[in-house]
Amino acid sequence: MMSHSSRRPAVLATLAVTAAVSAASYLIAQTRPPAGEWRHYSGDTDGAKYSALAQIDKDNVRNLRVAWRWQTPDRALQLSDPQRRAGRNEQTPLMVNGTLYTVSGLGLVAALDPGSGATQWVYDPESYHAGVPNNGGFLQRGFAYWADGSRERLLVGTADAYLLSVDARTGKPDLGFGTRGKADLTIGIRDAVRAVNYTARRPLVAGNVVVVGSSILDYVFKKEEPPGYVHGFDVRTGKLLWTFNTIPRPGELGYDTWLDNSAEYSGSTNVWAGGIYDPELDYIYLPSSTPTNNYYGGHRLGDNLFAESLICVQAKTGRRVWHFQAVHHGIWDYDFPAHPILGDITVNGRRIKAVIQVSKQGFTYVFDRKTGQPVWPIEERPVAASTVPGERTSPTQPFPTKPPAFETQGSTEANLIDFTPELRKRALEKLTALEHGPLFTPLSAAKGNLLVPGIAGGANWGGAGFDRESGVLYVPSRTAPTLLSLVGVDPKQGDMRYVRADLNSGAGMDSIDGLPIIKPPYSRLTAIDLNRGEHLWMAPLGSGPRDHPLLKDLNLPPLGDRMQGVSVLVTKTLVIASAIPTAAPSASEATRRLLFVFDKQTGAPVHTVELDAFSAAAPMTYMHRGKQYIVVATGSGPNSELVALSLP
Numbered sequence: 001m002m003s004h005s006s007r008r009p010a011v012l013a014t015l016a017v018t019a020a021v022s023a024a025s026y027l028i029a030q031t032r033p034p035a036g037e038w039r040h041y042s043g044d045t046d047g048a049k050y051s052a053l054a055q056i057d058k059d060n061v062r063n064l065r066v067a068w069r070w071q072t073p074d075r076a077l078q079l080s081d082p083q084r085r086a087g088r089n090e091q092t093p094l095m096v097n098g099t100l101y102t103v104s105g106l107g108l109v110a111a112l113d114p115g116s117g118a119t120q121w122v123y124d125p126e127s128y129h130a131g132v133p134n135n136g137g138f139l140q141r142g143f144a145y146w147a148d149g150s151r152e153r154l155l156v157g158t159a160d161a162y163l164l165s166v167d168a169r170t171g172k173p174d175l176g177f178g179t180r181g182k183a184d185l186t187i188g189i190r191d192a193v194r195a196v197n198y199t200a201r202r203p204l205v206a207g208n209v210v211v212v213g214s215s216i217l218d219y220v221f222k223k224e225e226p227p228g229y230v231h232g233f234d235v236r237t238g239k240l241l242w243t244f245n246t247i248p249r250p251g252e253l254g255y256d257t258w259l260d261n262s263a264e265y266s267g268s269t270n271v272w273a274g275g276i277y278d279p280e281l282d283y284i285y286l287p288s289s290t291p292t293n294n295y296y297g298g299h300r301l302g303d304n305l306f307a308e309s310l311i312c313v314q315a316k317t318g319r320r321v322w323h324f325q326a327v328h329h330g331i332w333d334y335d336f337p338a339h340p341i342l343g344d345i346t347v348n349g350r351r352i353k354a355v356i357q358v359s360k361q362g363f364t365y366v367f368d369r370k371t372g373q374p375v376w377p378i379e380e381r382p383v384a385a386s387t388v389p390g391e392r393t394s395p396t397q398p399f400p401t402k403p404p405a406f407e408t409q410g411s412t413e414a415n416l417i418d419f420t421p422e423l424r425k426r427a428l429e430k431l432t433a434l435e436h437g438p439l440f441t442p443l444s445a446a447k448g449n450l451l452v453p454g455i456a457g458g459a460n461w462g463g464a465g466f467d468r469e470s471g472v473l474y475v476p477s478r479t480a481p482t483l484l485s486l487v488g489v490d491p492k493q494g495d496m497r498y499v500r501a502d503l504n505s506g507a508g509m510d511s512i513d514g515l516p517i518i519k520p521p522y523s524r525l526t527a528i529d530l531n532r533g534e535h536l537w538m539a540p541l542g543s544g545p546r547d548h549p550l551l552k553d554l555n556l557p558p559l560g561d562r563m564q565g566v567s568v569l570v571t572k573t574l575v576i577a578s579a580i581p582t583a584a585p586s587a588s589e590a591t592r593r594l595l596f597v598f599d600k601q602t603g604a605p606v607h608t609v610e611l612d613a614f615s616a617a618a619p620m621t622y623m624h625r626g627k628q629y630i631v632v633a634t635g636s637g638p639n640s641e642l643v644a645l646s647l648p
Contacts, residue, residue: 036623038095041142041202042463043620046342047276049465051621054572055628058599060647061574061607067629067646068117074106077128078638084128086138088580088616089633089640094145095622097152100631101168103140105640107158109166114624117644121171125182130160135217141461141617142202142274144210146235153177153235155210157200161185163212163233178238185212188243191226191267202274206284206315210235213271218292221494223299225267225292230275232318242318246271246288246306253320254305262300267292269307273461274339276355281370283321285355286311287336294333295443296486296498298390303328308336310357310365312372322372326359328394331386331442333455334360338463345471345530347375356466356530358459358475361439362407363400366530376402376533386442388486390497397440402533406526407458408479408518410438411450417512417519419554427517430510434483445486448503450510452518454482462567462618465575467600471531474575474600476541476566478523483510515548521560525568525577525596527603537603541566541579541596567618569630575600578615578632595619595632611643 033039035052042049056064078085086105093102093112100114107127111120132138144155145168152168163185165177173181185200204211214228227247234241246269248255255263268291275286291300291307308327313320327334341356345366355369366375380396408415411434416427435441435449443449457480464475486498503509510517521540529536544559545551563579570576577596595609617633630645 033096037097038093038620038622039145040094041092041144041274042339042618045277045279046466046468047339047463048341048343048468048570049463049568049618050468050570052572053621053623053628055623056571056621056630056647057573058606061597063647064609064630064645065648067644069644070112070117070119070642072104072108072640072642073110073119073122074104074108075638075640077106083132084138085637086640087136088139088636090139090141090617091633092142092618092620093631093642094143095620095624096145096168098624099168100622101143101145101154102642103143103156105138105140105637107138107140107156109154109156109164109171111168111171114622114629115627117642123166123171123173125158125164125173127158127160127162133159135215144203144205146205146210155203155205155235157185157203157212158182161200163200163203163210163238165238176237183233183238183240185214185231187240188231189226189229190247190249191224201272204275204277204284205235206232206277207279207282208235209233209241209315211275211284211315213274213286215270215272216268218268218270218290218294219500220293221489221496221499223292223496224265227266228268228270228272228289230271230286230318232315241316244286244311244313244318244320247291248305257303257305259301262302266300266304269304272335273337276339276342277315278342278369282315283369284313284315285340285369286313287338287340287357289335290327290330290333293496293499295331295484295500296388296391296496297329297331298388298392298497301329301392303394304330308334310336310340310355310367312369324365324367324372324374326363326365326398328397329392331391331393332440332451337460341464341466341473342369343466343468343471343473343530345375347531347533354530356464356473358464360453360455360458360460362405362409362453362458362477364403364406364473364475364528365400366403366533374400376400383440384437384442388442388445388498391442393442403528403530404535406475406524406528406535407453407477409452410441411436411452411481411518412438415452415518417515417517419551419556423512423550426512430512430517434509435485443484443486443500445498448483448485448509451482451484452479453477454480455484456480456482456564460566465568465570467570471529472536472600473528473530474568474570475526475528476523476568476577476579477526478560478563478566479518479521480562481510481516481518513548513550515545515550520544521558523560523563523566523579525575525598525603527600539598539603539605541577542594564616567616569619569621570600571621573600574598574606576619576630578617578619580614580616593634609645613639613641
């Protein structure tokens, strides 16, 4: 039987108390960046992607111009060897003490002048010689900065499974860190893992500990895989301080939620989205992903802690404080896709220090970040059982009662397009031929199942932005239906009984002449008042397929483009969103690369900034010598750039 205790937030009876208010205040002062800097991946330690800079506002944003552009230094390396080609340029730079730092797709670390984009130094760790990582290829989204008053370091995860420490002033490796400047990230993992199957994710500095999650290949044909453990290293020496086992070891909490000793061989359960750190509590919040192989769990029966969970651990020790599992026995690839956000909100007159987690399902989970208590009730509701041989799904799943979902959920008749009676009829015919149902409907081995929002829908790695002054959360998301079924595995390939079969490219089974059968918007930005748990407004991102032959005469409002990689930046007056249209954009947007700019109070579109290449990265902003800049990564492979925008 599944462990009932894993179905609710588990909270320790007693929590460690901060040693002294003065010590906590000092620590917060050390981690809070000065005004105008962007010292952490999402701006500040709270992960809010918020800046109080106001030189660029809704009245003058139309005047933005390109101030400078910078070509990543690995262009020649990529052009000289096709095997070295990096993926999309998804980096977010840091701006600290008058220097802009960045890491390229191949892992080259660089320092730039923030006013001109001139290169100050480049360090090439040559990690690409180990080969192309299997889980996402050559890709860099973020890194970390640490200083103690006399030393400044950049902490970078590499493609060959190492953690680097680089002197931020000189660009030289810190030879006193680990072994000649790098620490082995595969140390202490239950099973041996090849470097190409281990992708280091964005490091997080938590006081004097640097924390690194993993992204071990999770879509495989065999049930035996290494687990995606989380490591905490001494930021000065590179010594391994602790490991949090996302798949518990014998005697640890949650081991009994993996039946038939399946915790001994099951893998992944990664923390690929990166964590967030509360310096006052000295707690780290870790969002985890689905176990091997994402879509079939007959070999790992049980609730499978700590998969698809938000886990709070002590920064110094890695010991669990509390956790909440959002998906029991996951078979939908509903990883927590983004780092949480720390925000203070006021609910019914009570001030709450909250931790906020958005999800692929379209839910927003909000907890007291000290105790793990949900701010609003989260109900266990019955869901459909799997009919696949050997599978045993959980009879219930958690549903937050507030805030409302920010995305379309489930492939139901209510969610089908109804632009015209004829389109509605055709959409219903398509749906009837498929396995369909509400959220958490299991996959079938008999026919395709239309998952909505989809495995890459809802919120994704771009996460959300939070206005710490108003308590409003801004969530970019997309409705991306995924048509999947399960198929048997050839025993010569592996011992997994079933794996997924992707049917999205199959004869338009989930579309009408290329038009999705699920209602728009296909991408959107939603503003949520977390003081009340209510939506304020929703705005589509882009025009969408309004000029489709079946729709062009209907005079429809914006439907939202089908996007990838949506990220936001929140400022005093604006929300700025970057995204890549992937299918059926309107003719007017088909060849345009845009940043979408909205009035954050009303959701009204203010401006679109045209770029030379698509941007899948999170924008950032800083002030340098009296001028505010917005910097965004664009392009992919050898054509990757940083583009800085400013007022004339």
